[in-house]
Amino acid sequence: ETGVTQTPRHLVMGMTNKKSLKCEQHLGHNAMYWYKQSAKKPLELMFVYNFKEQTENNSVPSRFSPECPNSSHLFLHLHTLQPEDSALYLCASSQLGQGYGYTFGSGTRLTVV
Amino acid sequence: QKEVEQNSGPLSVPEGAIASLNCTYSDRGSQSFFWYRQYSGKSPELIMSIYSNGDKEDGRFTAQLNKASQYVSLLIRDSQPSDSATYLCAVKLLDNYGQNFVFGPGTRLSVLP
Numbered sequence: 001e002t003g004v005t006q007t008p009r010h011l012v013m014g015m016t017n018k019k020s021l022k023c024e025q026h027l028g029h030n031a032m033y034w035y036k037q038s039a040k041k042p043l044e045l046m047f048v049y050n051f052k053e054q055t056e057n058n059s060v061p062s063r064f065s066p067e068c069p070n071s072s073h074l075f076l077h078l079h080t081l082q083p084e085d086s087a088l089y090l091c092a093s094s095q096l097g098q099g100y101g102y103t104f105g106s107g108t109r110l111t112v113v
Numbered sequence: 114q115k116e117v118e119q120n121s122g123p124l125s126v127p128e129g130a131i132a133s134l135n136c137t138y139s140d141r142g143s144q145s146f147f148w149y150r151q152y153s154g155k156s157p158e159l160i161m162s163i164y165s166n167g168d169k170e171d172g173r174f175t176a177q178l179n180k181a182s183q184y185v186s187l188l189i190r191d192s193q194p195s196d197s198a199t200y201l202c203a204v205k206l207l208d209n210y211g212q213n214f215v216f217g218p219g220t221r222l223s224v225l226p
Contacts, residue, residue, distance in 0.1 A: 041218070042216050042217065042218040042219070043157075043201070043216040045213070045214075048213065088156075090156055090157075098144045098145045098164070098205060099145060099162075099164065100145075101145075101147045101149075101159045101162055101203070102147075102157075102159070102203075102214065103159070104156040104157050104158070105156060106155070106156050107155075107156045109154075
């Protein structure tokens with residue numbers, strides 16, 4: 001596989017469930033990101049990892065817990081979510097440095113019921 | 114607060130016309146600028162990047178950058194209905210890692226047959 005792969009594509013979960021989103025990149029990039037995209041709102045940066053070390057946490061509620069076991073894999077663990085957390089969750093990767101853009105995964109459409 | 118602003122649209126143009134999408138940014142130290150296209154329900158895909166003042170052309174797309182005015186634009190020549198999407202302007206911040214983007218809210222483009 002090439003590019004950035006996210007699973008699952010769609011997820012419906014209850015507020016008391018625990019689930020995880022997975023992201024894998026096959027591009028040799030050294031930074032990975034989680035973004036949230038809600039309807040009619042800009043992309044919101046959630047977490048940033050450089051060489052599997054977290055370098056940014058944008059005041060994200062603790063019910064979202066990231067994990068980056070190596071530079072190719074990124075997880076977002078979810079627990080006791082709220083209906084307002086329903087959104088498209090996007091994983092991206094990039095090389096560090098000014099000249100490099102992101103490559104996004106296809107996203108996970110999350111619905112919290 | 115680093116900001117990127119775009120007109121949310123929708124911008125409607127007839128097929129074959131030139132579509133002009135505009136973006137302004139607040140961080141004067143920004144060095145790298147990117148345009149992403151996002152179809153409804155899909156993830157953003159990178160279409161253009163620009164780093165130097167002036168124009169950069171790639172097929173039907175031309176990116177224009179004016180750092181003095183903190184302004185970047187995207188022109189789409191010979192617009193096609195398949196160009197109908199939301200276009201996101203992204204500015205890479207000048208930080209230690211060269212990793213962080215700020216995304217604009219996006220401009221929705223509708224190309225009418």
